[in-house]
Amino acid sequence: MTLLEEDTRTWTERAAGLTPRAGIYIDGAFRDARSGQTFASVNPATEQVIVDVAAGDAADVDDAVRSARAAFESGVWSRTAPGERKAIMLRLVALIGEHAHELALLDSLDMGKPVTEAYTIDVPGAAAVFSFYAEAIDKLYDEVAPTGPGDLALVRREPLGVIGAVVPWNFPLDLASWKLGPALAAGNSVVVKPAEQSPLSVLRLAELATEAGLPDGVLNVVPGDGPGAGAALGLHMDVDCLTFTGSTEVGKLFLQYAGRSNLKRVALECGGKSPNLVFADVDDLDAAADAACQAIFFNAGQVCSANSRLLVQREIHDELLERVVTRARALVPGDPLDPATRLGPLVSAEHADRVSDYINIGRGEATLVAGGERRGCYVEPAVFRDVAPSARIAREEVFGPVLAVLAFDTEAEAIMLANDSDYGLAASLWTSSLDRAHRVAPRLKVGTVSVNTVDALSPQTPFGGVRGSGFGRDLSLHALEQYTALKTTWIRFRDTP
Numbered sequence: 265m266t267l268l269e270e271d272t273r274t275w276t277e278r279a280a281g282l283t284p285r286a287g288i289y290i291d292g293a294f295r296d297a298r299s300g301q302t303f304a305s306v307n308p309a310t311e312q313v314i315v316d317v318a319a320g321d322a323a324d325v326d327d328a329v330r331s332a333r334a335a336f337e338s339g340v341w342s343r344t345a346p347g348e349r350k351a352i353m354l355r356l357v358a359l360i361g362e363h364a365h366e367l368a369l370l371d372s373l374d375m376g377k378p379v380t381e382a383y384t385i386d387v388p389g390a391a392a393v394f395s396f397y398a399e400a401i402d403k404l405y406d407e408v409a410p411t412g413p414g415d416l417a418l419v420r421r422e423p424l425g426v427i428g429a430v431v432p433w434n435f436p437l438d439l440a441s442w443k444l445g446p447a448l449a450a451g452n453s454v455v456v457k458p459a460e461q462s463p464l465s466v467l468r469l470a471e472l473a474t475e476a477g478l479p480d481g482v483l484n485v486v487p488g489d490g491p492g493a494g495a496a497l498g499l500h501m502d503v504d505c506l507t508f509t510g511s512t513e514v515g516k517l518f519l520q521y522a523g524r525s526n527l528k529r530v531a532l533e534c535g536g537k538s539p540n541l542v543f544a545d546v547d548d549l550d551a552a553a554d555a556a557c558q559a560i561f562f563n564a565g566q567v568c569s570a571n572s573r574l575l576v577q578r579e580i581h582d583e584l585l586e587r588v589v590t591r592a593r594a595l596v597p598g599d600p601l602d603p604a605t606r607l608g609p610l611v612s613a614e615h616a617d618r619v620s621d622y623i624n625i626g627r628g629e630a631t632l633v634a635g636g637e638r639r640g641c642y643v644e645p646a647v648f649r650d651v652a653p654s655a656r657i658a659r660e661e662v663f664g665p666v667l668a669v670l671a672f673d674t675e676a677e678a679i680m681l682a683n684d685s686d687y688g689l690a691a692s693l694w695t696s697s698l699d700r701a702h703r704v705a706p707r708l709k710v711g712t713v714s715v716n717t718v719d720a721l722s723p724q725t726p727f728g729g730v731r732g733s734g735f736g737r738d739l740s741l742h743a744l745e746q747y748t749a750l751k752t753t754w755i756r757f758r759d760t761p
């Protein structure tokens with residue numbers, strides 16, 4: 265039976281059979297928070313509590329870092345042959361596949377993501393990332409420097425030690441895997457602090473990693489809030505690198521935490537306000553309209569690289585806008601457990617408040633031509649036209665299904681508008697001119713440009729930003745650089761007998 269032939273009841277019954285893990289995962293076992301405190305994990309579709317989760321704080325982070333350090337120094341993972349690490353990570357990939365329904369459901373229940381997307385995109389995406397790094401790690405060679413006779417200088421990449429990973433709620437399993445894949449493959453130990461809105465899939469993943477053979481202490485998970493557990497990890501004197509995905513505002517704090525503690529390495533993947541430039545010479549306006557909607561309404565707009573600014577050349581502005589509006593109106597929010605649903609609720613009532621506030625701000629500064637109504641945590645896809653470049657909805661990250669449409673006349677103006685942002689994560693560009701594509705793409709101040717598509721990414725290509733979007737790079741072999749340090753070993757030997 266295909267996923268779409270299944271019905272809501274099948275998924276609802278599966279959900280009822282779940283017993284989510286909700287403790288702190290240290291040394292290969294679950295336990296309560298030292299304080300005994302818990303916080304509620306709430307399903308935004310129903311606003312019901314799924315489970316009470318252990319609320320870790322600085323004391324639990326300290327335990328987790330101690331466990332990670334002990335595992336690292338023992339060499340039980342850090343000094344195993346790359347081929348052994350590969351075998352265990354590939355067993356984890358297989359277990360992710362075997363538990364795909366469960367992992368998809370945990371993300372769907374925890375943050376409202378349509379279960380179809382969790383099952384067909386997030387879960388296979390996480391498996392693909394672990395598989396990529398597992399397969400890569402025994403194929404990477406170190407260097408021998410070109411020294412003279414009697415000298416041999418080895419330049420090797422070594423694991424850093426203990427990695428702290430603080431991740432957001434929009435792709436709970438996937439974004440954790442973007443950190444864990446390269447960090448573990450390189451031989452590090454990791455402490456993950458999932459977002460308080462969505463800790464369940466990562467907790468289960470850690471348990472599956474143990475089942476796959478990952479030694480105890482190599483992967484620990486401390487759920488808890490940002491200012492408590494997140495800051496404790498950022499400030500910890502025995503964490504060697506802190507890798508973060510989340511808002512720019514919190515990303516800046518991690519730089520301060522590093523400066524106030526041990527100068528740990530920091531890798532930041534932060535927010536965005538990505539532009540989607542559609543030139544009048546675009547080949548297929550319908551494809552551009554489909555993609556423009558996908559780029560802002562997928563995951564209810566809760567995507568760091570969401571193309572939240574649609575910049576359209578004036579000759580085709582009205583024609584494209586009409587198509588976008590028709591598609592936006594057809595996108596009806598629904599039950600995430602219905603396999604046909606493509607738009608679920610926002611992650612929480614607080615976040616729905618924030619997005620609704622932006623829609624109200626937008627009503628005062630532009631013209632709302634579709635959607636914008638709110639019901640519980642659900643918000644209809646909203647499209648604004650005649651948005652000035654100075655408008656708040658054109659400048660600030662809404663992180664919801666809200667599209668700001670701006671018109672431009674010339675290529676130069678399009679580039680200027682696209683770059684007129686504090687952020688620089690991604691951009692899309694639609695044109696039938698190869699010349700234009702090559703001319704414009706290098707001038708966009710972002711980490712990824714998608715040409716005649718949107719949000720192009722894969723385990724093989726680096727993902728990250730510039731400016732207010734941070735400077736880290738997840739995915740691809742380059743991500744391994746974040747979790748390793750170069751070590752030179754210079755050996756002098758007698759060159760003559």
Ligand code: NAD
Nearest residue numbers: 431432433458459490491494495510511514533534535568
């Ligand atoms: P957030 O910054 O509020 O939270 C992210 C993580 O940081 C969470 O685990 C949170 O608990 C923790 N945190 C919060 N306050 C903290 C503090 N004072 N000290 C330490 N840790 C703290 O972001 P969010 O709301 O979870 O996610 C949305 C944001 O993430 C958006 O800005 C989005 O653009 C960004 N994001 C970026 C990428 C990327 O790859 N560039 C990917 C996904 C999301």
